[in-house]
Amino acid sequence: MGEFVVRGGKRLNGTVRINGAKNAALPILAATVLATEPVILHDVPDLRDIHVMIAVLRSLGMTVEKAGRDVFVDPRTLNSYVVPAELMQEMRASIFLLGPLLAKLGAAEATQPGGCAIGDRPIDLHLYGLTSLGATVHDEGGRTVLRAKKLVGNEVHFPFPSVGATENVLMAAALAEGETRIRNAAMEPEIVDLAQFLERLGATVRGAGTPDIRISGASMLKGAEHTVIGDRIEAATFVLSTAAVGGDITVKNCLVDHLPGLWGRLQEIGVMVEEIDADTVHIVSEGRFKPIPVSVATAPYPGFATDCQPQFMSFLLAVPGVHLVTERVFENRLGHAAQLRRMGAQIIADQRVALIYGGHPLHGAYVTAPDLRAGAALVIGALKAEGESVIAGREIIERGYEQLDVRLSALGANIQAR
Numbered sequence: 001m002g003e004f005v006v007r008g009g010k011r012l013n014g015t016v017r018i019n020g021a022k023n024a025a026l027p028i029l030a031a032t033v034l035a036t037e038p039v040i041l042h043d044v045p046d047l048r049d050i051h052v053m054i055a056v057l058r059s060l061g062m063t064v065e066k067a068g069r070d071v072f073v074d075p076r077t078l079n080s081y082v083v084p085a086e087l088m089q090e091m092r093a094s095i096f097l098l099g100p101l102l103a104k105l106g107a108a109e110a111t112q113p114g115g116c117a118i119g120d121r122p123i124d125l126h127l128y129g130l131t132s133l134g135a136t137v138h139d140e141g142g143r144t145v146l147r148a149k150k151l152v153g154n155e156v157h158f159p160f161p162s163v164g165a166t167e168n169v170l171m172a173a174a175l176a177e178g179e180t181r182i183r184n185a186a187m188e189p190e191i192v193d194l195a196q197f198l199e200r201l202g203a204t205v206r207g208a209g210t211p212d213i214r215i216s217g218a219s220m221l222k223g224a225e226h227t228v229i230g231d232r233i234e235a236a237t238f239v240l241s242t243a244a245v246g247g248d249i250t251v252k253n254c255l256v257d258h259l260p261g262l263w264g265r266l267q268e269i270g271v272m273v274e275e276i277d278a279d280t281v282h283i284v285s286e287g288r289f290k291p292i293p294v295s296v297a298t299a300p301y302p303g304f305a306t307d308c309q310p311q312f313m314s315f316l317l318a319v320p321g322v323h324l325v326t327e328r329v330f331e332n333r334l335g336h337a338a339q340l341r342r343m344g345a346q347i348i349a350d351q352r353v354a355l356i357y358g359g360h361p362l363h364g365a366y367v368t369a370p371d372l373r374a375g376a377a378l379v380i381g382a383l384k385a386e387g388e389s390v391i392a393g394r395e396i397i398e399r400g401y402e403q404l405d406v407r408l409s410a411l412g413a414n415i416q417a418r
């Protein structure tokens with residue numbers, strides 16, 4: 001298992017360009033199954049999950065070439081609807097193949113997906129959405145098998161705005177007969193990016209980014225070229241690292257509007273946030289903060305992003321006062337609290353709620369990333385801590401961050417990968 005070795009206490013200064021979003025690129029890659037002509041994608045991040053998704057597409061018979069951040073997909077050789085079990089285990093996002101395969105080939109077969117251990121993460125809402133469009137679902141020896149002679153548009157009303165289930169239904173509906181209406185849809189920016197990609201393929205999607213999406217299915221979808229949006233979670237991670245340790249950074253290629261709830265809180269506490277333009281933000285932090293108690297509860301977009309919660313908790317350790325963090329999206333996403341305590345953090349946490357006693361110094365420690373964003377939170381803790389920290393589980397962090405050590409080092413951090 002790889003590690004990051006961090007010597008804390010260095011300010012961060014300079015400019016960082018944010019990469020394309022993992023969580024937008026993954027469903028868009030899955031959606032290439034729907035096309036009948038080649039697709040070219042730009043700004044696809046060079047991450048493990050992306051490599052796994054490309055391996056899945058190839059295992060289905062598709063031709064995929066990757067050159068740097070450009071990915072070329074030729075879906076015309078698609079010849080299988082079975083997602084290999086070993087690739088399903090690798091990541092949660094393999095579930096995104098169900099909707100597109102069903103719509104394109106009339107069947108899809110997969111095992112339960114793997115992914116970050118942050119909760120149970122069932123797939124009932126995905127199956128509810130796809131069966132609403134006419135699919136049958138069977139469990140065949142641990143494999144979920146979906147079939148549909150044809151998909152027909154329908155109303156799909158989610159009890160909870162699941163990001164992945166909204167994306168799966170959006171993709172399936174793009175090739176269904178007639179109109180599909182998704183009520184209580186998730187509103188995340190990654191859903192809007194997927195909808196824009198589907199529109200480039202020739203689908204008609206209205207209302208993406210609102211809870212009420214309407215999709216008019218097409219009989220066939222063509223090819224397209226598309227650039228993936230900037231990764232708002234990666235941007236937030238660089239911003240919160242700088243806010244915690246102090247520094248002056250400019251963050252490029254992240255739409256400022258994609259992180260509601262973050263900027264106002266940082267400003268209240270004493271971090272200077274300047275919006276240079278729609279996708280460039282300038283952050284100045286002295287690493288000293290107003291002793292204001294902060295309370296944050298995660299929620300589906302436009303609420304505070306659960307994918308930023310661990311990093312924000314690490315930042316709060318630097319802010320004097322008693323703070324409250326409530327995780328409302330996943331039932332087991334506070335695994336970083338116990339690891340941060342090894343650095344001297346004063347945190348009381350149960351499964352969903354944490355009390356953070358901020359403003360106390362942290363010291364270096366040997367810690368292990370329990371999941372992707374928790375790992376990022378440990379990096380922030382280590383950047384702030386006095387002395388050396390070793391963060392085990394580098395591969396888990398690298399699922400979502402490309403060259404984190406190189407990019408933080410360029411800003412002045414002392415961090416090495418080994």
Ligand SMILES: CC(=O)N[C@H]1[C@@H](OP(=O)(O)OP(=O)(O)OC[C@H]2O[C@@H](n3ccc(=O)[nH]c3=O)[C@H](O)[C@@H]2O)O[C@H](CO)[C@@H](O)[C@@H]1O
Pocket residue numbers: 022023024026092093119120121122123124125126127160161162163164165186190306307329330331
């Ligand atoms: C690849 C990707 O884009 N991953 C993101 C996506 O994950 P993902 O799409 O898995 O997240 P969901 O929005 O579906 O999950 C939110 C909640 O709904 C529950 N649920 C979900 C589906 C279902 O069928 N049944 C069910 O009960 C989950 O267990 C969880 O408690 O959105 C999450 C919430 O913003 C992010 O943390 C992940 O980074």
Ligand SMILES: C=C(OP(=O)(O)O)C(=O)O
Pocket residue numbers: 023091092093115116307372373400
């Ligand atoms: C939890 C995440 O990813 P996934 O849904 O792919 O596990 C994440 O990106 O923070």
